[in-house]
Amino acid sequence: MSGTPSSPSRGHRPSAGPWRRLVRLGRPRATKANVLAASLAVLLGVGIATQVQLTQERGLSQLSQPDLVRVLDNISVRASRLDAQVRELEATRDRLRSGTGTTAEALAQAQKRVDTLGILAGTVAAKGPGMRMSISDPGNQVTGPLVLDLIQELRDAGAESIEIGGVRVVASSYVEDSGGRLSIDGKPVGRPVLVTAIGDPETLASAMMIPGGIVETIRQKGATATLSKQPTVEVTALHQPLTLTQATPVP
Template identity: 35%
Template sequence: MTGPGPAATPEPERVAPEPASPEASPEPATARAAPRNARRRLDLVAAALIGVLTLALGFALAVQVRNADEAEVLAGAREEDLVRILDELNLREDRLRQQLSEQRSALQELNGSGSRTGTALEEARRRAQALGILNGTLPAQGEGMTLTVRDPSGDVRVTDLIEVVQELRGAGAETMQVDGIRIGLSTAVTGKPGNLRVDGTALTSPYEFVVIGEPQNMATAMNIPGGVVQLVEGRGGSVQITQSDLVVVDALRPLDRPQYASPDTE
């Protein structure tokens, strides 16, 4: 009878390896590169900020040192140097004030020249108008009078009408017309009694003069002893004078153009 055999050694249990968890799996290359790029950008921004702050601090220190140096120089300067520096500053101030004054003078001169030009043009216009009225090439209005010469017998002569014109001008008449004909510097009275003409145009009695001027002075001149009124009455006629605050002289003379004369430009 055989004895029992040796006991069997139990076989060790095999443990199956646990599957790797997702967290333990290796990361892709792109996932690892993203944080590195972000850190690199932050490092560049920080470096740039540090550089700007360093430059600003350096500039502030330089300005402060310069001001301190100037202050130390002035503090350590001699009295003669301080006087010289003050004189130079005063001279510089004087030059700046002089330049400012010159600029202001130039501006005033420009404004003044423009004003003088405008005044000269306005004066030229006034003179041209005055000459136009005196020459009879422009109409005119103003205070004056109407002088009517009646000649029922036709005895008023050329010299009588010339006397009327001369007496009115002597009394301050500025311009006038008779029967719609403007009296000018070169006006000619011609004809014979009863057939009088002014610049070739026949007149018809009564002869009506419209005159601009101081009415009272002209009326007084017409009525002086031996004057126009007595002269016309001696020819059998009469004179009627009507003063007015506004009369109109609107007859015009043609502009005479010189045939031989020309302006002297020298």
């Protein structure tokens, strides 16, 4: 509003061109105004950076409430599982320390861990409660992604050991599907697809049967799935352990 052009100060030639003035502006000087301007500029920069980060950030609070409830469910399952394990291990450690029947205890513990790891690694046959499912798929409509989804759903429902079409499913198992021919870990899977999983039968079955779940998807594709809860199932297929060529255990 005050349109008077700022007069060149400190005896500068009034004819100094705009470029020279710009250069003079850029030259650092330790005047009060300069320091103030610099700190304002810094503040502006911080503000911009914060705002940019805020608009990019998407944490938990961005999720809707039903999603948050599911996340909470998931994480509390895990938390209580971890707590139980910590308590169990603490008891074991105390027993081992106290030295009562140490050798037997140690032997039992070591055996138990070998069993657990062996079952999880897929090198040991396993038995336990669980479910069996048979997917008859005359039109070869059960595709790789569906089987992948099935595996993840089973794991989510707490399956501890899974066998599909005579192949043991472990962490590194992969599903392939070329022209309707399914294979897991490179081994062909025949039709009907037989699925065996060890875990809580109720949880496993309800995870399969939920609306919009695996069984419904399979039905929509024109295949049928029959599912039965079993007090004991056996997972007998074994996984050939990978030979690690690149990775080495961290000591």
